[in-house]
Amino acid sequence: MLSYNFEYYKPKSIKEAIEQYQTSKSQDKKPLYYGGGTEILTLGRLNYIYTDAIIDLKGIPECKEFGFQNNELVIGSTLSLSVFEENKVFPLLTNTSKEVADYSSRNSITIGGNICGQIFYREAVLPFLLSDSTVIIAGPSGVKKFLINEIFNKELRLDEGEFLVQIGTEKEYLKAPYLSVKKRKQWDTGYPLLTVAALKKDGIIRFAFSGVCPYPFRSIQMEKILNDKKLSYKDRVLASFEYLPSPILNDIEGSDGYRLFVLENTLSNILSYLGGEELE
Amino acid sequence: MNRYPTNQRFTINLEINKEWYEIDILASDILLDVLRDKIGLTGAKPGCLNGDCGACTVIVNNQPIKSCLMLAIEAIDTEILTIEGLKDTPIQRAFVEHFAFQCGYCTSGFILICQALLLNDNNPSPEKIKTWLSSNICRCTGYKEIEESIRSVINNIKNQSIK
Structure with missing residues (x-):
């Protein structure tokens, strides 16, 4: 149950949705676009999200x-x-x-x-x-x-x-070689510690990260180093950490140090799996 | 923050367990509350109200949905199935025969997610069973019996198809 009520609109076109948003704004209301609503409903229940008008996009x-x-x-x-x-x-x-x-x-x-x-x-x-x-x-x-x-x-x-x-x-x-690795501190469901997705295109492995920082990201600088065949996997991974954005998440799912430890191993495994040749 | 109390109300028709109900709702009413408080179908249970526990699971258009994560107004033009609509189904009998409940609070949600799985795939892989059933939590930890229940129904379906 939410502690407040809101207006509900389900426009049938993009134009109608935008017009409804502007109408609500012009009435000094706070409209929100609505997809599945899971975040609006769960955070709304805790009063972390407030809206005066829901504009449900599922009719477009x-x-x-x-x-x-x-x-x-x-x-x-x-x-x-x-x-x-x-x-x-x-x-x-x-x-x-x-x-x-x-x-x-x-x-x-x-x-x-x-x-x-x-x-x-x-x-x-x-x-x-x-x-x-x-x-x-x-x-x-x-x-x-x-x-x-x-x-x-x-x-x-x-x-x-x-x-x-x-x-x-x-x-x-769509059919490029890939690997997506999700690491949890325990169990098979629930919030992750981190997720690393990788895709190999034209011989270069691309990397994108979630759960490392308070936002998902892809880092071209990290990719350059992670694909540097002059270095061993371990050296590549450690050198790439120089370009990690900040801050590293440090919360109940895992400390920042633990996250980096898991990330190091995860990246090494991905390099090995996707065939980033290693200098011996 | 400006807060504008709205009086906007909706009279909607919902199809639940093959019966039609006309109800007066607020846009912010979640499906779970409408089922329980306005229609009197109390089989869907309020648990975490955060989409984590699955006690409030119902079937909407043949898919398991946590009714705490859905506005009632979103359920217009859908077919809703609650535990009250599942009389004498094999999965219900299997839960009884395999003692797949202890306190029983999670049971309706578990039965419905099992039923939804069987509606979509009457021969699911063990991995698929695990994936679907991981949506729900039993704090009495009766998972083994729950898994045995759905496996027994799957085996019965297989045996009948062989005959």
């Missing part, structure tokens, strides 16, 4: 698309994570998203909600950072396309009134 056809257009896999932002568990067209996405929360929660959590949420982990963004995906953003200034690596910096940089409509990933990335 573009936000529900899933399929190939030209050379791209197009994924609507309101598709639930469980969709990718059944449909393995993008195996890295399947493997990364199937570790988020649990199965029935993944029926509610949407891909857009996970990427745009407040939770540290937001693992669903990792495959898209690695595959240089594009995002379609709609807002008062129109519908625009961006490279995700240009607009995702700690979070998806949305302006007031904007929302994520779709993500596009070129076919060549």
Whole structure:
């Protein structure tokens, strides 16, 4: 039960959604776009999130698309994570998203909600950072396309009134060699310690991280060192730590030191698995 | 922070267990509260109210959903199945025969996630059973008996198909 009520709107088009957002704003209200609602409902119950008006995006056809257009896999932002568990067209996405929360929660959590949420982990963004995906953003200034690596910096940089409509990933990335490793301190479900996703393209292994810092990220500087064949795996990993963003998470799931210890081993294993040749 | 109390109410029709209910709700009413407090279907249990425990699991359009994570207004145009709609199903009998409950608080949620799994796949792999059932928590830790229950139903389905 939430301690407050809100208005509810379910627009049938992008234009209608944006207009409703602006109408609510002009009435000095705080509207929120709504996908699966898991974060709004759980944090709202604790009064960490407040809204006067919910604008449910699940009625917008573009936000529900899933399929190939030209050379791209197009994924609507309101598709639930469980969709990718059944449909393995993008195996890295399947493997990364199937570790988020649990199965029935993944029926509610949407891909857009996970990427745009407040939770540290937001693992669903990792495959898209690695595959240089594009995002379609709609807002008062129109519908625009961006490279995700240009607009995702700690979070998806949305302006007031904007929302994520779709993500596009070129076919060549869908079948590239990959590995997604999620480490928990204990048990097979629950919040992770960290997740590392990796994808090999043109002989170079790309890396994206969740649970290391209070936001997901991909680091080109770390990738350069992690692919430096003049160094051993261990030296590469340790040298790459020089470029880790800060702060390293230090919370109930694990201390910063423990996270780095686990990260070191995880990266070495990924290098070994994906065939980053090691200097002996 | 400005707070604007809204009087916006909705009269909605929900299809639950093949029956229709007309109810008056607030937009912020979660499905769990509406099922229990407005319709009187108290089989879905309030546990963590945070999407962690699965005691409030219901089946929406053949998929298990935690009803604490869904607004009632989102359930318009869906088919909802609660434990009250599962009379004399094999999975219910299996839970009784295998003593798959102790305090019973998590039982309706577990039965429904098992039923949802069987609706989607009547021969799930052990890994898939584990993945789906990991959505729910039994604090009495009766997991072994719960797993035996669903396996017995799967085995019965297999045996019947062989005959």
